[in-house]
Amino acid sequence: MKKSILKKQLDHLNKxxxxxxxxPGHKGSGNDFDIFTYDTTEIPGADNLHDPKGVIxxxxxxxxxxxxxxxxxxxxxxxxxxxxxxxxxxxxxGEQLIVSANCHRSVFGALALGRIKGVFIxxxxxxxxxxxxxxxxxxxxEAIIKYPQSRGMILTNPTYYGTTxxxxxxxxxxxxxxxFLIVDEAHGAHLHFNKELPxxxxxxxxxxxxxxxxxxxxxxxxxxxxxxxxxxxxxQQVKFFLSLLQSSSPSYPLMISVEEAVDQACExxxxxxxxxIDAHEDFSKNQSxxxxxxxxxxxxxxxxxxxxxxxxxxxxISGDLIEEILLKTYRIQCELSGNDHVLAMTxxxxxxxxxxxxxxxxxxxxxxxxxxELKDHAIIASPDLPTEKLIAGALxxxxxxxxxxxDEKEKCxxxxxxxxxxxxxxxxYPPGIPVLLPGSRINKxxxxxxxxxxxxxxxxxGINKNRELLLLEEKGVINDA
Numbered sequence: 001m002k003k004s005i006l007k008k009q010l011d012h013l014n015k016x017x018x019x020x021x022x023x024p025g026h027k028g029s030g031n032d033f034d035i036f037t038y039d040t041t042e043i044p045g046a047d048n049l050h051d052p053k054g055v056i057x058x059x060x061x062x063x064x065x066x067x068x069x070x071x072x073x074x075x076x077x078x079x080x081x082x083x084x085x086x087x088x089x090x091x092x093x094g095e096q097l098i099v100s101a102n103c104h105r106s107v108f109g110a111l112a113l114g115r116i117k118g119v120f121i122x123x124x125x126x127x128x129x130x131x132x133x134x135x136x137x138x139x140x141x142e143a144i145i146k147y148p149q150s151r152g153m154i155l156t157n158p159t160y161y162g163t164t165x166x167x168x169x170x171x172x173x174x175x176x177x178x179x180f181l182i183v184d185e186a187h188g189a190h191l192h193f194n195k196e197l198p199x200x201x202x203x204x205x206x207x208x209x210x211x212x213x214x215x216x217x218x219x220x221x222x223x224x225x226x227x228x229x230x231x232x233x234x235x236q237q238v239k240f241f242l243s244l245l246q247s248s249s250p251s252y253p254l255m256i257s258v259e260e261a262v263d264q265a266c267e268x269x270x271x272x273x274x275x276x277i278d279a280h281e282d283f284s285k286n287q288s289x290x291x292x293x294x295x296x297x298x299x300x301x302x303x304x305x306x307x308x309x310x311x312x313x314x315x316x317i318s319g320d321l322i323e324e325i326l327l328k329t330y331r332i333q334c335e336l337s338g339n340d341h342v343l344a345m346t347x348x349x350x351x352x353x354x355x356x357x358x359x360x361x362x363x364x365x366x367x368x369x370x371x372x373e374l375k376d377h378a379i380i381a382s383p384d385l386p387t388e389k390l391i392a393g394a395l396x397x398x399x400x401x402x403x404x405x406x407d408e409k410e411k412c413x414x415x416x417x418x419x420x421x422x423x424x425x426x427x428x429y430p431p432g433i434p435v436l437l438p439g440s441r442i443n444k445x446x447x448x449x450x451x452x453x454x455x456x457x458x459x460x461x462g463i464n465k466n467r468e469l470l471l472l473e474e475k476g477v478i479n480d481a
Contacts, residue, residue, distance in 0.1 A: 017328065019357045021310070022335040024220035025190070025347025026261075027354070028143065047473060049074065049250040050243050058359040059259045066262055067192055067371030069202045069227035071235065073242065074258050075210075076250045079186040080106040082210035082226040083154070085245055086182045088114045090208075091151050098153035099144050100165075101395055102132035102433045104184060105425060106122040107154055112402040119147045120395040126163075129313060129341055131298070132433060134165040134303060137173060144177065152180035152207075152232070158187050158198060161343065163298060163310030167204035175205070180232040185208040189225065190216040193269030195279050198304040207232050216308055216347045217269075219261035223254040226475045230258060265348060273308065276346045277354045280307040282360075292316050293342075293362050320457070331360040336420065338429070339457060397439035399472070404438030409470040414450060414463060417442045424471035426462040428453050437463075439472065 014139055014255040020027040040046055047054035056074065075082045087110035091097050099107060099118045111118045121139045123132040133344065135155060141354035144150060151173060158164045171181040183201035185191075189211035191200040201209035209227045226242075228235050284295045294313050298305025314322055323337035335345045344358055368374050397404060398421060409423035426436035428450075435450070436442065454467065464468045 018331040019331045019354050020333055020346050020349070021346065021354070021358060022333055023347075024214040024219075024221050025216040025345075025346060025349060026214075027347055027349030029349045029361055037151040038256055040252050041249065046252065049076065049255065050246070050248070055254065059268045062259070063225060063262050063356040064227070066266060067200070067202050067225075067227055069209075069229050070252050071228040073226050073228075073239070074255050075226055075242075075246065076222065076254045077246045078106070078107075079210045079212045079224045080240065081245045082224055083107060083182075083184055083186075084110040084113065084227065085238050085241035086208045086210060086233070087111070087116065087154060088241045089235075090180060090233045091116045096147050096150040098140065098147070100135045100153075102135075102159060103154065103156050104186065105427070105434070107184070108401065108425065108434070108437065112405050114191075115402050118198045119143055119150055119393070120403070123165075123393075131161055131163075132159060133163040135170070137169050139164060140170050140173060142378075143196070144174075144179075150179065152182065154182040156184045157201065158185075158306045158309075159193070159297075160187060161305035161311050162187075164198045164303040164306060166303045167201055167206060168199060171205050177230070178232070180207040180230075181208060182233070185209040186212040186224070187215055188306070189213045190265065190269065190273060191306070193265045194273040194277065196305055197273060197308070197333065202227050202229060205229070208238070213258050213261045216345070218264050218348045218424065219229070219257040220254050222251075223258045223261075225258065226232050252444035254266045263350075269348060272348055272350070275352060275357065276350060277307045279312065279352075279359070283359050288366070288372075291366045293322060293366050295340075298431060308346045310346060310358065311343045312344070314340050314342065317374065322365065325365065326361055330357065332358055336429075358388055395434065395437060395440070397437050398444035398457060399439040401439060404440075404472060407438075407474045410473050411468050412471045414447055414469055417469065417471060418444050418447060422462075422473060423472045426450070426460060426469065429459045429461065442471075 003161065042048045047056040049056055060072050060074060083104065083106045087097065087107065091114060093115040094117065096117045096119050099120050101122050102118045110116070121135055121143050123135045125131065126133050130154055140153065155165060155170060157167050167183060174181050183206040185201045188200060191197045192203070207230050211225045211227055214221045214223050280295070283295050292315050296311040319337040319339060319341045323334050325340050326332040326334060335343045337343070339357065371372055404421070404423065412420065422436040422440045422442055423438055425434045425438065427434045434446060436446065450460060450463065
């Protein structure tokens, strides 16, 4: 039979033999072990992830000691399972949870599953590039004043783009009121291993943090860790939901890869991330202020910027085009691109030669653009995209989120959706933050803004190529579009 997935992966790797500036963090250079050999089940001596008493318990204790948490558990269904279990274990149906609007969609899934009320905070935005930066302490304080019954908060830190919030200050404020802080630290499993990187969530005294050890560190995709400390959240309740949501057949290769990744980070992490940080600072310092492709330096705050992320701002030329040229001409595959940016993600598998290839390619492309050599390519000016305006204050629903997910839906053109309730998550990429939830009321400004984004090549998850979306069926709907 035709081996479609395997053949596609092998063809891609053999054809490109590229420098990997995308997830996972091992970059294809992890430990060489035969996955099929180690793919077993809970036979005697292998222990049981859902009731660890032997070797798995020992590894989890080792990981807790490394990260400085009171308790750690391995996850084999990704950080999604950890995030959802933490929320479901910390909040009861009907309770309120403060949520940073730039959260992963797994958070919305947990809110719906647990029938929990989300109190959404809009993060600060980068005015030039239009994506979410930090969640300010003042915005958390405002949310608490307005919703004093909130049980606690879930915060995304660091973001996909490497920006960070002051986790320690936010945690101290919430803890002073007897409330908890959960940190979605999916992109931060590496922070602990170099002091020049932003402070990790456990060091900042968060109650629970969830980390994808595969994004920047070297484990296999879908493997993660969840860390606990303190008594503000019922750990046993969180573990109960972990046992419900995780596979009853946990992958031993995934668990092995987590231990290997943490061991590798302990042995080499400080040195490897020092190389990456120094190179990031050197390139940023030495680049011309007029460079068409410039390296994003982060924002002015005490919480810092995660320099494992190399986010390039493109001016006068499409980031999508730059990503395409980087792959075709320089054999460099980046994580993603958009109208005015390209994201290159480093990781523990990144080498000095990888960095040299990337910086050399960017320098070369800047010269070609300035000299006019790329003048025949699609040169565009960054349009004034209304993403920030759409997101600010938009995450409201007129029916509970769980009801909006379960209710009957119908397909409708976006242009005819004025006054209707969205039946799906509507998420522009970038920045990847929902602007509408199931049950959100759509207005003319929202339709115009989403249309403008799509006119400028922005992908909108939840709206198909015919510009149709799902709406909740409502009796007596009058469309005044």
